[in-house]
Amino acid sequence: MNDHSRDEQHDESDLEQLRQRIDHIDSELIRLISERAQCAQVVARVKLAEDPQALFYRPEREAQVLKRVMALNPGPLPGEELARLFREMMSACLALEQPIRVAYLGPEGTFTQQAALKHFGDSAVDVPLPAIDEVFREVEAGSAHYGVVPVENSTEGVVNNTLDSFMDTSLRICGEVVLRIHHHLLVGENTRRDRVSRIYSHAQSLAQCRKWLDAHYPHAERVAVSSNAEAARLVRSEWHSAAIAGDMAARRYELEHLAEKIEDLPDNSTRFLIIGNHDVPPSGEDKTSLVAAMRNQPGALHDLLEPFHRHRIDMTRLESRPSRHGVWNYVFFIDFKGHQDDPLVRAALEEVRLRAAEIRVLGSYPVGVL
Numbered sequence: 085m086n087d088h089s090r091d092e093q094h095d096e097s098d099l100e101q102l103r104q105r106i107d108h109i110d111s112e113l114i115r116l117i118s119e120r121a122q123c124a125q126v127v128a129r130v131k132l133a134e135d136p137q138a139l140f141y142r143p144e145r146e147a148q149v150l151k152r153v154m155a156l157n158p159g160p161l162p163g164e165e166l167a168r169l170f171r172e173m174m175s176a177c178l179a180l181e182q183p184i185r186v187a188y189l190g191p192e193g194t195f196t197q198q199a200a201l202k203h204f205g206d207s208a209v210d211v212p213l214p215a216i217d218e219v220f221r222e223v224e225a226g227s228a229h230y231g232v233v234p235v236e237n238s239t240e241g242v243v244n245n246t247l248d249s250f251m252d253t254s255l256r257i258c259g260e261v262v263l264r265i266h267h268h269l270l271v272g273e274n275t276r277r278d279r280v281s282r283i284y285s286h287a288q289s290l291a292q293c294r295k296w297l298d299a300h301y302p303h304a305e306r307v308a309v310s311s312n313a314e315a316a317r318l319v320r321s322e323w324h325s326a327a328i329a330g331d332m333a334a335r336r337y338e339l340e341h342l343a344e345k346i347e348d349l350p351d352n353s354t355r356f357l358i359i360g361n362h363d364v365p366p367s368g369e370d371k372t373s374l375v376a377a378m379r380n381q382p383g384a385l386h387d388l389l390e391p392f393h394r395h396r397i398d399m400t401r402l403e404s405r406p407s408r409h410g411v412w413n414y415v416f417f418i419d420f421k422g423h424q425d426d427p428l429v430r431a432a433l434e435e436v437r438l439r440a441a442e443i444r445v446l447g448s449y450p451v452g453v454l
């Protein structure tokens with residue numbers, strides 16, 4: 085036997101042993117995961133015994149579980165990967181308690197679907213809807229437990245439809261998800277790649293890739309459609325067209341990548357909100373969103389914001405939108421760190437309430453973990 089074959093023999097028996105060890109670990113994991121799932125079933129019974137209308141999904145608890153997993157992670161898997169595995173495990177456990185229906189801005193293949201999956205995991209039932217206000221309506225009507233809508237993009241700013249929908253809803257924000265957005269130039273298999281004369285995408289995505297398009301396809305017609313998934317669907321049957329969309333849409337519509345990561349800013353990301361019909365208890369690291377209408381007098385905005393500053397509350401966002409009642413009246417959307425049950429936040433909110441014409445807390449919710 086030469087050295088080489090002895091080495092190989094050694095490798096083979098090593099491999100055999102390692103696989104036996106992995107089988108043994110898997111058996112242990114199966115036992116533990118099943119024990120975890122049984123525990124979740126008991127949790128469901130406890131919740132129901134306390135309240136027949138019990139909420140099974142607990143965003144604050146899920147955020148704590150994920151953060152704990154990342155803190156305990158000894159490696160070699162990155163914390164986010166380990167948390168992703170736990171995300172799926174919780175999703176499956178929750179489905180045993182109650183299958184959760186999640187409406188999102190569709191069609192299938194949108195970044196919003198990707199955000200919904202990232203937040204709720206694979207075991208949630210997803211319901212694609214064609215418009216943001218329909219997502220609000222579906223959750224208001226109780227046909228879906230939760231909804232997922234985009235609210236702001238790091239390159240292009242706010243999604244006005246979402247902010248406007250919050251003006252006339254009683255729904256609450258139950259969570260947030262931030263997604264890194266990578267755009268690709270996609271084509272169907274029969275497309276003449278050198279003859280692309282039209283590029284479809286959502287207006288925001290076209291804007292996020294403007295410089296790249298100017299440099300690479302200055303003469304192609306840019307056509308804005310209702311979503312990037314819709315763009316992907318359209319180009320399947322068009323020989324001279326390409327779509328700008330993400331990986332979900334590429335997979336869903338079996339498209340090929342002509343160019344990858346064509347967004348102008350490399351850290352392009354979008355924030356999505358989870359909407360539901362209940363308040364979320366504190367998780368330990370929360371944000372609060374509110375909408376306020378100002379009194380129509382000089383210094384009103386300063387007066388409105390001053391209590392946040394004095395109570396040292398960290399404001400993370402301020403947006404204004406025209407109010408739909410009366411010309412030139414504005415409402416403000418304010419996000420800040422902290423939970424509405426925190427004594428400091430409560431004190432600030434009481435003062436703000438006296439200074440604003442109207443304020444409505446849209447929700448306190450866990451800061452996005454993944």
Ligand SMILES: C=C(O[C@@H]1C=C(C(=O)O)C=C[C@H]1O)C(=O)O
Pocket residue numbers: 123124127140141142143145146149173174175177178181
């Ligand atoms: C098990 C529970 O119910 C659900 C499932 C969870 C889990 O699997 O860890 C966590 C929160 C809830 O969404 C719970 O509330 O603890």
